[in-house]
Each structure stands twice: as C-alpha cells, then as structure tokens.
Amino acid sequence: MSSTQGTGGMLDAGTRLTTERDEQVTVKSLLGFGGQGEVYEVDTPGGPAALKWYFPQLADVHRWRILEALVDRAWGDDRFLWPRTIVADPSRESFGYVMDLRPKRFHDLPALLRRDKAVAAATPRSLITTALNTVEAYKTLHEQGIAYRDISWGNVFFDPDNGDVLVCDNDNAVVEGESAGIEGTMNFMAPELVRRDQGVKPGIQTDLHSLAVLLFYLLMNHHPFDGALELRIHCLDEKAQRKLYGTEPVFVYDPVRTANRPVPGEQDTVIATWGVLPQVLRDLFIKTFTEGLTRPGERARESEWRDALSAVRDAIVPCATCGKENMTQPDGAAPECWKCRRPVDLPMRLELTAGKGKRRPQRHIRLNRGAELYPHHLQEDPERHDFGTPIGEVTPHPTTPGRFGLTNRSARPWRVRRADGSQLEVPPGRTAALRPGLLLELGDGAEAVVRER
Structure with a gap:
C-alpha cells in the first residue's frame, strides 16, 4: 500500500459502519491505498484495527465469497493480517474487511x-x-x-x-x-x-x-x-x-x-x-x-x-577487525569481510545432529561469543523457527580472556564427554568449556561435537 496523509478517501473520518458480527466500527483516518482499494484505521469494540475498503468496481459477488471463506477459516497465525470480519454498506455500493492494525515497528x-x-x-x-x-x-x-x-x-x-x-x-x-x-x-x-x-x-x-x-x-x-x-x-x-x-x-x-x-x-x-x-x-x-x-x-x-537460510543464519560471524557481520558458507572456508576486506577469523563450530528419526539433519553452528542454540536446532523438521528463548549460549570464561563455554539455558541437564573420555553432567545454568572434540548430548536425541573450524 502507498502511504498517504489525511482522511480524504472514499470514507470520511467519523463514518460508522457495521460488521457481519453486528459490531460498530468508526473510521478514523486513511492509512494508504493500492490497486484494489483503501486502508483506514478504525475504532472497534476490541480496540484500534485496520479496514480495507474496496473500490466499488471491485466489490463484486466473487470477492465477497472469497472474503467469507477467508473469515470462516479464522487463520490464527500471528504472521498474517488475516481478514477478521466483513464490513458492508449498501449505500456506498461497496464493502471491506477488518484486520489487525500493523504495528509501527514493521x-x-x-x-x-x-x-x-x-x-x-x-x-x-x-x-x-x-x-x-x-x-x-x-x-x-x-x-x-x-x-x-x-x-x-x-x-x-x-x-x-x-x-x-x-x-x-x-x-x-x-x-x-x-x-x-x-x-x-x-x-x-x-x-x-x-x-x-x-x-x-x-x-x-x-x-x-x-x-x-x-x-x-x-x-x-x-x-x-x-x-x-x-x-x-x-x-x-x-x-x-x-x-x-x-x-x-x-x-x-x-x-x-x-x-x-x-x-x-x-x-x-x-x-x-x-x-x-x-x-x-x-x-x-x-x-x-x-x-x-x-x-x-x-x-x-x-x-x-x-534449510539454507537457517544454516546461513547459524554461520554468521562478526569480523574481528571492524565488527561487521558476515554471512559464511555453513561448513566452508573463511571469507573476506565485506566491509574492511580483511580475512574473517572463523571460530569453532558445533556440528549438531538433530532428532531421533531417519532424517536426522546435520547443522553447523558457529560458536561466536553470544551465539545461541534454540529448540529448533534439536528438531528434525522444525515447523517454525522461534528465536525468542535460547536453550544454550556461548559465554566468555569469567577469568581467562579468549576462552569460552556453552552455557545450558534449557530446563534439563546435558551430558558431556571430553576428548579424554571423562563424562560429566551440565545442569541448567552451568557451562561446559568449549574445546575441539567435546561431545554433547542435548536431549530429544540431539548430539553435537565441537570442531576446530
């Protein structure tokens, strides 16, 4: 939608309309317009919302039936501004639908x-x-x-x-x-x-x-x-x-x-x-x-x-010289920094095998300071990547500069086996020192090994 100012659209500010659910909506201002119609901010009994209002020549029976099917589907995915209810006004020979208002951060x-x-x-x-x-x-x-x-x-x-x-x-x-x-x-x-x-x-x-x-x-x-x-x-x-x-x-x-x-x-x-x-x-x-x-x-x-985008996200590395983020090939060689043109110093990586089934994909996670593990890393075929709550985080050693560990942010213990064969448990909140060859059991069948590069 193209942005605009003011309220000079098909609907005047203060116009009251009724939804199919018999709720009153009041037009506040014109937010934008596009090839099919105009979008307004409206007041509803549930708070501010958006109203898409069709140009009269597009407001036909076919469009109405499409909207009915979409509203009946009641899509609950928060990534979609899905039609919630239809709004009609016979006197204006058109109709529209109410959807959630887009937050300003988008x-x-x-x-x-x-x-x-x-x-x-x-x-x-x-x-x-x-x-x-x-x-x-x-x-x-x-x-x-x-x-x-x-x-x-x-x-x-x-x-x-x-x-x-x-x-x-x-x-x-x-x-x-x-x-x-x-x-x-x-x-x-x-x-x-x-x-x-x-x-x-x-x-x-x-x-x-x-x-x-x-x-x-x-x-x-x-x-x-x-x-x-x-x-x-x-x-x-x-x-x-x-x-x-x-x-x-x-x-x-x-x-x-x-x-x-x-x-x-x-x-x-x-x-x-x-x-x-x-x-x-x-x-x-x-x-x-x-x-x-x-x-x-x-x-x-x-x-x-x-799968490719997830792998690249896991392999993003900051340049040690200028600090800019660099996308790297998940299991590839060090690239040149796009900003300062200096070679990117690749940290150790976690080679993680996920799940318990036949597919068991392998993921490569670069262990930069602050790098995080998430629940989807442990799943064979994640339905959705959620970066809200990490289950692990790369943290610096409290007294030795340049040394790092993987801190357990999950709710259950991990099992760790060192290169010398010794084993230990890493309870929630505790940290396993990162060294090449370290083996980790992270739960849900996920296993991981720390690699040099």
Whole structure:
C-alpha cells in the first residue's frame, strides 16, 4: 500500500459502519491505498484495527465469497493480517474487511532499497531472519493448499531489528485451483503468467517464483533479471517488461547465458551483494532462475529455502577487525569481510545432529561469543523457527580472556564427554568449556561435537 496523509478517501473520518458480527466500527483516518482499494484505521469494540475498503468496481459477488471463506477459516497465525470480519454498506455500493492494525515497528521492503533511516538497524542477521520468516509464513499457507497469488514487496512488512514479518493483503489467498481475480505484480510474476501461457493460472508453483524474486530483492537489493539487458531498454513500458520478465528472461548470474550480467558502475549493489552471498543460497537462486524459468517443478521449494537460510543464519560471524557481520558458507572456508576486506577469523563450530528419526539433519553452528542454540536446532523438521528463548549460549570464561563455554539455558541437564573420555553432567545454568572434540548430548536425541573450524 502507498502511504498517504489525511482522511480524504472514499470514507470520511467519523463514518460508522457495521460488521457481519453486528459490531460498530468508526473510521478514523486513511492509512494508504493500492490497486484494489483503501486502508483506514478504525475504532472497534476490541480496540484500534485496520479496514480495507474496496473500490466499488471491485466489490463484486466473487470477492465477497472469497472474503467469507477467508473469515470462516479464522487463520490464527500471528504472521498474517488475516481478514477478521466483513464490513458492508449498501449505500456506498461497496464493502471491506477488518484486520489487525500493523504495528509501527514493521516497515515495507522497498524501504531497504530507499535506504530509509527507519530500517538502518537492519543487519545481515536480521535480513536473513526476515527471509527465513517470510519463507516459513508462505510455507504454512501452501501446506494448507492455499496459493497467495501476489507475493511481492508490497505485501510483506518486516522489523529491521529482529526480522519478524507480517503478511498483508491476504484477501488474494485462495485454495489452489480457484480464481481470486488477480494474477500478481508484473516484475514478481512467474514467466508463464507474464507470457499468458494457455491454461496457466496463478498457484503455488507460480508463488515459488515470486517468493524467490522477493528473497533476491531482500538480500540483493535488486531484481534477478535487471542486468545489462534492462539498461539497454529506453522505455520500460508493458511490452518491454513482458520481454524482460516473461518471453526472454535471463538471470543476471546465469552460469551459461552471460549477456545479462550486472554492469559495473551502474549496478554495483547487486555485484557486491552477490559476491558475499554464501554458495548454498546462490545455488537455490541459480536453480530457480535458470531451470525453473521453463520447468516450474525445478523451482526451489520453501523447505529448501528454509534449510539454507537457517544454516546461513547459524554461520554468521562478526569480523574481528571492524565488527561487521558476515554471512559464511555453513561448513566452508573463511571469507573476506565485506566491509574492511580483511580475512574473517572463523571460530569453532558445533556440528549438531538433530532428532531421533531417519532424517536426522546435520547443522553447523558457529560458536561466536553470544551465539545461541534454540529448540529448533534439536528438531528434525522444525515447523517454525522461534528465536525468542535460547536453550544454550556461548559465554566468555569469567577469568581467562579468549576462552569460552556453552552455557545450558534449557530446563534439563546435558551430558558431556571430553576428548579424554571423562563424562560429566551440565545442569541448567552451568557451562561446559568449549574445546575441539567435546561431545554433547542435548536431549530429544540431539548430539553435537565441537570442531576446530
């Protein structure tokens, strides 16, 4: 939604409306507008809320039925500003719906490209967390057979401090195979939708392309197809966009087709950010924006993005020289700091094997000072990453500089076996000294060993 000031929209301040639940809402002010309608702050019996009010030409029976289904679903996920109840006013020949009000700590993703002061607190860790939370939010929808259909930078808001996300405009989310009357935003749409291929409709497979574009914008501050070919276009009209994003899309870092590489001096941001992106993420972008352009089934799935983003978050290392955070390949060699260009000194890592089942994934956690373990580290297939309450934390030795331990922040004891074969118990609140070869039993079948690098 585009921001605006004042109350000069379709609804005047003070207008009273009635919801389907027979509750009164009072319009306070216009918050913004978009392609489907306007959003207002309203007073409700339960406190302040937001009201999306449709333009009359879009307020049809089909839209009403979509809203009814969404409200009946009563989605309780706190990452979504889900429709709570419908509001109608026959005298105005339109209707809308009430949803929770977006807290001020959440900002739109274009603020990153604008380098707004409001998002200056964003760090590699918070951006990777934003990407991870975004992927898991859409994964939750898709697992219920719901396609969002318009994933774009206008529909996701994030907290630059911790990476929390909110997904809005959920009135476009309908069950796979049904129509929502919207195909998406041009530069986020899958090529087959841009080309208007016969029989192709927006759905979960096209969502996966849009999601990858969104992640590329978030981490690269750039569109994946805007390279040298885009700079040669004198007028980026609809015809030119259909060629760039639909009929002849070329990924800027396609390993084979190099005609669309970013241009130094003109597109330096994407050149720099791609240069420091860990290979595990590069591989997913390359897969989605090469093979996935013509074969939708080859696009990276949400679970692949989740696992890769989680691994990269666990491998973020501060530079010992300048203090800036650096993303590193989870089990790879030390990179060069993106800021001061000095080699990053990699700390010891925890090689953790999770769960009790057949899958038992292995995770690599860099043991920087302040690094934390969370409940999801012990799970084979975590439904959602929760960074609220750690179960372990890397802490400095109280008297010996440069030595660290892993403090048990959980509610149950750990078992530890040293390299010499001796064993001990680490109760909650106590610390195990970190040395290469140390073996830990963390509970729930999770086992870990400390590695040198």
